[in-house]
Amino acid sequence: MRPNYLGLLRRKTSPHEWIGPLHLRGFDVRRVSARASGWSGGGHNGAMLSFHLGSAAGSAGVPCAPDGQPWWPVGLGVDLVHLPRVAQALDAFGERFVQRLFTAQEALDAGAQPVVRVERLAARFAAKEAAIKAFGLAEVGVNWRDLEVARLPDGAPVLRVHGRAAAVLQSRGVAHWALSLSHDGDHAVAVVAIVQPAVPAQAAP
């Protein structure tokens, strides 16, 4: 299989990091996008890569590291939320629902317009549940506010992890993850994946 060179992902603004050249064997690169996020708690900055890979024609599409060892996303979580349920929870519990589950910034980002607010809170709740699944935190017991959805300047969502959840991830060596959100009609959905780079990040020249 021929190596494919994804190229340099350049530093934009803090907290983005330099990521050196990546070589992934056996893939035709269809689309590459780079996002970066940091997570607080312990003073670490994690770089998160989001890239889409097409498999080589005719192959089974198993991702391979340069040394030929297979690697997979090591954690994956998804959650689907029914928007009317969120609206009902807001009706039943009011601001207590918001304050218990969401950070002040998340509540701010959701805005005040009722329909949009429900959509955004629902997507953020889905993100927290997806993260709990991806990170394997269901039996750890974490505060939903420790898993915070933020928006980069370009609008991409990122997951910031705080407090006890961050400590658990650090102790498990989990440092990189990706988040995606969507909503349509009466539903919002979120996906979180723990990702591992095929090669270590190299220092900028």
Add this chain to the structure above:
Amino acid sequence: MSASSPLFDAVRDALAAHGRLSVDARALSPDTDLYESGLTSQCSVNVMLALEGRFDIEFPDHLLTRSTFSSVARIADALAQSGAA
């Protein structure tokens, strides 16, 4: 804790109001698996909020696990640990 203690009844009330179970919440035995009875994570949050409001407590983070909300008895035990009277 007996099966008809006030905490058990309060849990059944919250499940009836917010759990959206496929079974009659008020007839739940203490150890019936709630997820097998249709409880979703979203509804478990609402059940939690209802109980926190009723008893004016907050479950500590370490009790916010999937297994805490897996049965009436487990939820009632968590309430007791959280200071609900």
